[in-house]
Amino acid sequence: MDLLENYLFYINIFLLMSGATCIFLGGGFLRREKNTRGFFKYSVFLLSLGCGLCNIGYCTMSLSTDLQAAYIFRVIGLVGIDLYLIAEIFIVISCLNFSGTAQYCIICLSSTAALFDIIIYGHPATNTFTRIGAFTTYVKNDPYRHVFHYTYYAILTVCILMIGIVWAINVQYKRERRLMRLAWVSNIILLLSALPDCFGTNAGPSAHLSYCVGVLTAFTVFYLASNNYIAFNITVNTISKDIFSTLGTGLLVFDTDYHLSLSNEYADNILGLDKEPNRIRLKEIFTLKKGEPMKMFVRAAKGETIDYRLTSKVTGKMTLVNFSCKMDRNHEPMCYILVATDLTEENRLIEEAQAANKAKSDFISNITHEIRTPINIISGNDELILRECEDPNILKYADNINVASRNLSSLVNDVLDFAKIESGKLEIMFGDYNLSKVITDCYNMFLSLATEKRQSLNVTCDPAIPSILEGDEVRLKQIITNLLSNAVKYTPDGGSISIDVSYKEVNVDSIILVIKIIDNGIGIKDDDKAHLFENFQRFELTRNRTIQGTGLGLSITKNLVMLLHGTINVESTYGQGSTFIVEVPQRIIDPSPVGEIASDFAKTTAKYQSSFTAPEARILAVDDVKMNLDVFVGLLKNTKMTIDLALSGAEALSMMDKTKYDIVFLDHMMPEMDGIEVLNRLRANQSSPNYHTPVIMLTANAMMGADQKYLESGFDDYLSKPIRPLTLENMVQKHLPENLIIKDVATEEADDVAAQVADDAPSPFIKSLDFLDTTSGLAFAADDEDFYKQIITTYVSEDKRPGLDEFLAKKDWPNYQILAHSLKGTSKTIGANELSEAAKGLEFAVKENRLEYITEHHAEVMEMYGELLEKLKSHIN
Numbered sequence: 059m060d061l062l063e064n065y066l067f068y069i070n071i072f073l074l075m076s077g078a079t080c081i082f083l084g085g086g087f088l089r090r091e092k093n094t095r096g097f098f099k100y101s102v103f104l105l106s107l108g109c110g111l112c113n114i115g116y117c118t119m120s121l122s123t124d125l126q127a128a129y130i131f132r133v134i135g136l137v138g139i140d141l142y143l144i145a146e147i148f149i150v151i152s153c154l155n156f157s158g159t160a161q162y163c164i165i166c167l168s169s170t171a172a173l174f175d176i177i178i179y180g181h182p183a184t185n186t187f188t189r190i191g192a193f194t195t196y197v198k199n200d201p202y203r204h205v206f207h208y209t210y211y212a213i214l215t216v217c218i219l220m221i222g223i224v225w226a227i228n229v230q231y232k233r234e235r236r237l238m239r240l241a242w243v244s245n246i247i248l249l250l251s252a253l254p255d256c257f258g259t260n261a262g263p264s265a266h267l268s269y270c271v272g273v274l275t276a277f278t279v280f281y282l283a284s285n286n287y288i289a290f291n292i293t294v295n296t297i298s299k300d301i302f303s304t305l306g307t308g309l310l311v312f313d314t315d316y317h318l319s320l321s322n323e324y325a326d327n328i329l330g331l332d333k334e335p336n337r338i339r340l341k342e343i344f345t346l347k348k349g350e351p352m353k354m355f356v357r358a359a360k361g362e363t364i365d366y367r368l369t370s371k372v373t374g375k376m377t378l379v380n381f382s383c384k385m386d387r388n389h390e391p392m393c394y395i396l397v398a399t400d401l402t403e404e405n406r407l408i409e410e411a412q413a414a415n416k417a418k419s420d421f422i423s424n425i426t427h428e429i430r431t432p433i434n435i436i437s438g439n440d441e442l443i444l445r446e447c448e449d450p451n452i453l454k455y456a457d458n459i460n461v462a463s464r465n466l467s468s469l470v471n472d473v474l475d476f477a478k479i480e481s482g483k484l485e486i487m488f489g490d491y492n493l494s495k496v497i498t499d500c501y502n503m504f505l506s507l508a509t510e511k512r513q514s515l516n517v518t519c520d521p522a523i524p525s526i527l528e529g530d531e532v533r534l535k536q537i538i539t540n541l542l543s544n545a546v547k548y549t550p551d552g553g554s555i556s557i558d559v560s561y562k563e564v565n566v567d568s569i570i571l572v573i574k575i576i577d578n579g580i581g582i583k584d585d586d587k588a589h590l591f592e593n594f595q596r597f598e599l600t601r602n603r604t605i606q607g608t609g610l611g612l613s614i615t616k617n618l619v620m621l622l623h624g625t626i627n628v629e630s631t632y633g634q635g636s637t638f639i640v641e642v643p644q645r646i647i648d649p650s651p652v653g654e655i656a657s658d659f660a661k662t663t664a665k666y667q668s669s670f671t672a673p674e675a676r677i678l679a680v681d682d683v684k685m686n687l688d689v690f691v692g693l694l695k696n697t698k699m700t701i702d703l704a705l706s707g708a709e710a711l712s713m714m715d716k717t718k719y720d721i722v723f724l725d726h727m728m729p730e731m732d733g734i735e736v737l738n739r740l741r742a743n744q745s746s747p748n749y750h751t752p753v754i755m756l757t758a759n760a761m762m763g764a765d766q767k768y769l770e771s772g773f774d775d776y777l778s779k780p781i782r783p784l785t786l787e788n789m790v791q792k793h794l795p796e797n798l799i800i801k802d803v804a805t806e807e808a809d810d811v812a813a814q815v816a817d818d819a820p821s822p823f824i825k826s827l828d829f830l831d832t833t834s835g836l837a838f839a840a841d842d843e844d845f846y847k848q849i850i851t852t853y854v855s856e857d858k859r860p861g862l863d864e865f866l867a868k869k870d871w872p873n874y875q876i877l878a879h880s881l882k883g884t885s886k887t888i889g890a891n892e893l894s895e896a897a898k899g900l901e902f903a904v905k906e907n908r909l910e911y912i913t914e915h916h917a918e919v920m921e922m923y924g925e926l927l928e929k930l931k932s933h934i935n
């Protein structure tokens with residue numbers, strides 16, 4: 059005892075410092091395990107705090123010369139011990155699977171008891187403080203408070219022991235058993251350390267040492283046990299090493315001297331680091347340009363986290379590298395962390411996916427090619443049935459097949475384009491093209507469809523656009539037609555559609571062509587706009603259920619625009635309409651302005667396709683020129699109407715007496731009895747079955763005010779000759795009783811533009827007729843070459859020269875005028891515009907009584923006519 063007291067000062071100082079160290083260790087433990095879940099870490103910290111406070115409190119009490127202060131230090135020591143005991147309870151219950159409520163109840167109970175202990179046992183009345191030599195100690199004063207204190211300790215000890223027994227029974231693993239054993243040792247040391255104070259009567263200056271040393275030893279034992287018990291709880295620290303070494307990503311840590319200081323196994327493998335010497339630098343790991351490594355370090359130090367694609371210098375593997383800098387608490391670089399992911403597998407998968415995608419696209423492309431052949435056979439044969447069969451039932455079935463095969467064919471074309479785009483096979487062919495032609499072709503392609511839906515189709519084109527451009531004409535047409543097709547489809551009947559063409563100047567060599575397709579149709583919802591150009595996207599399926607489509611059109615269009623290096627955008631208000639805006643850069647070939655392209659529409663006519671049939675209808679066409687009747691029949695042949703023909707007014711009247719017609723088409727200028735007279739006679743005969751039949755005047759006199767004149771004469775309508783297929787068809791539809799019309803419901807899809815262009819390419823026969831305006835001639839023949847040839851053949855067979863010569867000789871001017879008029883019309887029909895003008899000169903000379911003009915020019919015109927007939931004969935043979 060004397061020895062202890064001799065060294066008590068040093069022992070106190072030692073314990074004091076140990077107490078402080080305990081708190082420091084506990085704090086370190088808490089910091090280290092801050093990311094670990096559960097409250098084991100808090101328990102260890104609380105334990106260290108309890109131990110620390112106990113030692114600091116009691117030792118400073120012992121050293122304190124002031125008795126008042128000594129009392130306070132002792133209370134601190136007491137708080138320390140109570141904290142320690144509560145922490146014990148925390149630990150044990152955290153190791154046992156108690157329910158959350160049970161845990162909280164135990165904690166609350168023990169904390170309240172500890173509080174009572176501090177209040178009661180920490181009360182100044184409990185002890186009297188005295189100085190013994192150089193040290194302060196206390197003598198027990200109030201025995202009841204001591205009894206309370208030790209009863210509390212005894213209960214706590216029993217509780218801890220019981221819980222400890224439960225724990226001992228439940229432990230499963232060796233590591234737990236070790237911890238549990240050491241916890242027992244630690245608690246027994248603690249228990250023993252309390253005995254001297256509990257039973258001792260004469261407190262000496264070193265009485266507090268048993269407490270302090272006991273708590274310190276108990277804590278040391280438990281702290282070491284906790285540290286060894288590395289899997290006691292899964293902590294970040296216990297697994298981070300494993301994570302680091304087993305991670306399926308390469309991790310490299312560089313020091314601030316830019317040398318590699320750590321790398322995991324994965325990094326070693328993918329980057330071949332084991333083959334390199336120590337203290338490796340970045341440039342020795344990856345293939346990098348000079349100065350690049352330093353740039354990477356600098357950027358990382360600035361806080362930029364950057365991804366690089368780098369190739370390993372040793373293994374040659376492509377890696378995705380993420381490079382970042384870890385800062386210390388002074389915000390200065392501590393180390394650089396590089397995460398490297400091996401892209402070899404990813405590249406292989408991408409290549410495999412690309413190959414699979416290509417195989418799929420090739421398959422689709424081949425199969426769609428194969429599907430096209432049978433579709434063509436089906437539609438070809440169906441066409442024959444439609445032409446040759448007269449059974450209305452079969453015609454109806456054939457019509458349905460026609461609609462279905464056209465839809466199928468358009469679908470196959472879409473899929474084929476889609477497959478070509480997907481496999482990158484869609485090639486862009488740049489060439490010179492005439493902008494005016496492209497626009498008029500597209501316009502004409504949709505005119506009949508729009509007319510059928512009573513939609514107005516308009517074109518506005520900036521006349522200053524350079525006329526000849528370089529680009530891919532076929533794809534440009536495909537883009538416009540796809541958008542026009544949608545505009546027509548998604549605009550209700552009676553709506554309006556416009557094509558607006560303008561341009562933006564870029565430089566002397568090029569422009570940006572701006573094409574807008576504007577409609578006032580159903581519009582597109584804002585939510586749908588984002589997905590508009592995606593594959594197979596169709597919106598408002600219920601509303602649009604009757605509209606044919608695949609959802610591929612806009613996706614193909616967008617891809618085409620992108621292939622042309624352009625952009626496509628949409629502006630749309632739901633319920634009000636949409637505007638699709640395409641901008642494509644084009645090179646200028648001929649800067650001369652395109653001018654008013656509207657005049658070009660007159661030269662070209664939409665490819666004729668009858669949009670209805672009327673097999674029950676019967677009409678009469680009257681014309682003195684057989685060729686005109688041939689044209690008439692040819693143009694309406696697809697409508698399956700019965701068409702009766704009469705070559706003179708008298709013949710027409712007798713036919714009209716016998717047969718009831720739905721419409722009568724009556725030529726104006728006929729010898730003997732002209733159209734007006736025929737009409738007058740018909741209307742004068744109330745008993746005629748055709749008394750109420752609409753009569754339409756056919757006239758080549760396209761003069762101002764002529765329409766009014768004909769309507770005043772009692773005609774129901776009039777048609778200018780040469781007859782345009784679409785106008786004729788519309789006229790028939792307008793006057794035919796509705797119940798006779800069977801609408802062709804098929805939407806006239808924009809056919810494969812490539813095929814369209816191929817169709818547009820003139821055949822050798824057409825090319826050989828370079829002395830005719832074949833564009834106009836073909837347009838009057840509904841773009842049907844065979845029909846055109848047939849009309850020319852009739853034209854050649856009807857040589858009007860003998861007739862004209864005879865009338866001239868007889869000075870039979872009225873008949874001369876009629877024949878010249880007919881020559882004018884028929885010549886215009888086949889595209890012999892010069893002769894038509896010449897014949898018009900003769901006709902008008904009679905009309906205006908300028909007979910000397912005829913004497914002067916008749917021979918010349920006849921010679922011209924003769925030459926033309928000779929040429930035509932040689933070509934049609």
Ligand code: ADP
Pocket residue numbers: 544545548549577579580581582590595596597598602606607608609610611612613636
């Ligand atoms: P689809 O074959 O269905 O017409 P698209 O790819 O051409 O396929 O168009 C996708 C969808 O976008 C259509 O189903 C339609 O809902 C909508 N859409 C396209 N154009 C228009 C338009 N002019 N007006 C309204 N909706 C349109």
